[in-house]
Amino acid sequence: MRAAILVIGLVLSFVPALAQAQQAWVQIEAQPTLREGEERARAYSGVFPNVSGFVMTTGWYAIALGPFAPEEAERQLRLLRGERLIPRDSYIALGESFQSQFWPVGVRLGAVPPQGETPPETDAAALPAPEATAIVPNILPDETPAEARRSEALLTREERQQLQEALKWDDFYAGAIDGAFGRGTRASMAAWQASRGYEETGILTTAQRAELIEGYEAERAALGLETVTEEEARIEIPLPLALVEFDRYQPPFVHYREKGGSGFQMILISQKGDEATLSGLYDVMQTLEIVPLEGERGLNRSSFVLTGKNGKIQSHTEVTLKGGVIKGFTLAWRPEDGKRATKVLEAMRAGFRALEGGALDDSLGQPLAEDRAGLLSGLEVRRPALSRSGFWLDGAGLVATTDEVLAGCSRITLGGGPEADLALHDASSGLAVLKPRAALAPRSHARLAERTPRVGSEISVAGFPYEDALDSAVLSFGSFADTRGLGGENELSRLSVATLPGDAGGPVLDTTGAVIGMLLPRRVENGRVLPDDVGLALDAAAIRRALADGGLAEAEPAGLGDAPAPMAAEDLLWLGRDLTVLVSCWD
Known part of the structure; x- marks a missing residue:
């Protein structure tokens, strides 16, 4: 029996020690006398809500904050040190040196209810019926800066980070979301307070924190983030x-x-x-x-x-x-x-x-x-109002095209990308010359022919008949029908070739690859429409004169020496593709 009593006594004496070992405190001071210890504990209680005072095994009187779980005690020590709210030599105490508790008065360290005692039973029927009370809103009281700092000290790291996130959401804070309230966070809090007519203390009260977080969460909920x-x-x-x-x-x-x-x-x-x-x-x-x-x-x-x-x-x-x-x-x-x-x-x-x-x-x-x-697929693609063909005049990206592409444009692009500006417009001939806003490097550019082709000789027109539907130019083959236009115009040539509206502005090539003219749009005049296989071109000489009159450098001439040999069809195809560029007009 004595042995059993001894074991029970040992177990009961171990319970407070076990409870104490699972707790930690942030010890901030130690004083040599009880009076000094109580004075310091009372002073710290005006700032922190969790001040405790203990008689130490050394006979001194410790003032500590807590108790906390060990991990939370470490966090509180770093946090309060960082904000200079506690002395720099504060440290973590696990309570081994703590004996009786002197602050708050009447609290005993490690108190455990007496074994075997149970609270007396109460007859519920004998209790008076509760009186009906009106439900009142939960209005948070105002706090002084000291009270606000005390309540702030109880916030978890996650709650402090959420406050920073809310301040950032409202464009008051731009720093890291780290839960540390340094000068940047304090300044943002003061700015938030000022925006709402509060005193700019840089320390949010409990009510202000609630207001900030409620607004933040309400906006996020409205977006469904x-x-x-x-x-x-x-x-x-x-x-x-x-x-x-x-x-x-x-x-x-x-x-x-x-x-x-x-x-x-x-x-x-x-x-x-x-x-x-x-x-x-x-x-x-x-x-x-x-x-x-x-x-x-x-x-x-x-x-x-x-x-x-x-x-x-x-x-x-x-x-x-x-x-x-x-x-x-x-x-x-x-x-x-x-x-x-x-x-x-x-x-x-x-x-x-x-x-x-x-x-x-x-x-x-x-x-x-x-x-x-x-x-x-499935997306609405931006399309130009109109696309026509053009051809490179020099190695820097100057382009000749039809003025049909100019009507009502807010901007003009070459090849669906680089933007270009109008450098020359000859309304009488229908020629427009475009200059890219940034210098380009086309793979090839036109050699304007010096000779007039022989009637009946083979020609080809390079262009984009389907406008922006294809990425490369298409060659349409035909013949040179006449050295003048249908009305006897000297600057025009008549072609026998089937083309589409998108081909207008494209180069007309002879069999050597020289540019003999620019295909003009098929216009309806006085109700008359040309047959599908009849086209008109502005000849190379007219293009050359317009360039000279406009002060633009003349494109490389084809030369007047011996006539070059005709190009193979596949070589002509590649040359036509390299010479020709899609010109697009955008609303």
Whole structure:
């Protein structure tokens, strides 16, 4: 029996020690007398809500904050030291040297309820019925700066980070989300307080923190921001699920359509590729209506960014190439929704992650065989108002074309890319000469013929008969019918060749590859329409005169020496493609 009692006594004496070993304190001071210890504990209690005082085994009186779990005690020590709220020589105490507790008065360290005691039972029926009370709103009281600092000290790391995120969301904070309230965070808190008419203390009260977080969470909830893992594309990204919803797969795109008339659209981009693929995607994305023309553009070896804005739509695209995989996104919105879009875009950019495991499978959805068609399928493609043909006049990119392409244009492009300006317009002949805004380096340029071809000789017209539907020029073969126009015009030549409207402005070549003229549009005059196999060309001599009159350098002449040998058909085809450029007019 004595042995059993001894064992029980040992177990009971171990319970407080075990409870104490699982706790830790931040010891901030030690005083030699009880009076001094109580004075310091009382002073610290005006700042911190969890001040404890203990008699130490050394006879001194310790003032400590806690208790905490050991990990939390370490965090509180770093935090309070960093904000200079406690002495720099404060340290973690596990309580081995603590004996009786002198502060707060009446609290005993490691107190354990007496064994075997149970609270007396109460007859519920004998209790008075509770009185009905009115429900009142939970209004948080105002706090002094000292009280605000005390309540702030109780925040967890996650709660402190959330405050920084909320300040950043409201554009008051631009630093790291680390939970440390340094000068940057304090300044942002003061700026937030000022914006709402509060005293600028730099320390948010409990009510102010609640107001800040409630506003932040309400705005995020209205956008429906939620981190989504798109398994097929292997992309993790926060999405505004209140504004967009999944539509379909169309490799390399994952489409999200607008939800509830929000006006927002989104595309995730995921495909395997290299630098050439990235460059091709960069060019293709700029032809889409979802990427307006006005905006910043930037392409490098491993990424590109496209921004665009017009009166109807605004968008932002970011794409990165890494490890043979291309991934990114496009967000588009109405210009009047710019504030919401900025918040969404910040969240998407901050949370975007390209996951390992490949890219979007080409077998998903209904991809088309032709690469360009597959990229554009399901998207509204920006199309020029009109496209015609032109040809290079020199090695810097000067272009001759028909003035038909000038009507109502806000801008003109060459080959679907570089923009050009009007350098010369001869309205009487219908000739327009364009100069690119940046110097180009065409593979070949025209040699204007000095000789008039023999009537009946073979000729070819290089052009884009289907406008921007094809990437390369097409040659149409025919014959030189007359040295004058139908009305006897000396500067015109008549051709026997079948062409389409898109061919207008293209070069007319003889069998040696010299340019003998420029194909003119088929115009309807006084109700008369030319037969399909009859065409008119502005001859090389007229082009040369117009260039000279306009102060432009003359294109390289074909020469008056011995007539060069005719070119093989396949060589003529390649020359025609190299000479000819698509000229597009955009609204």
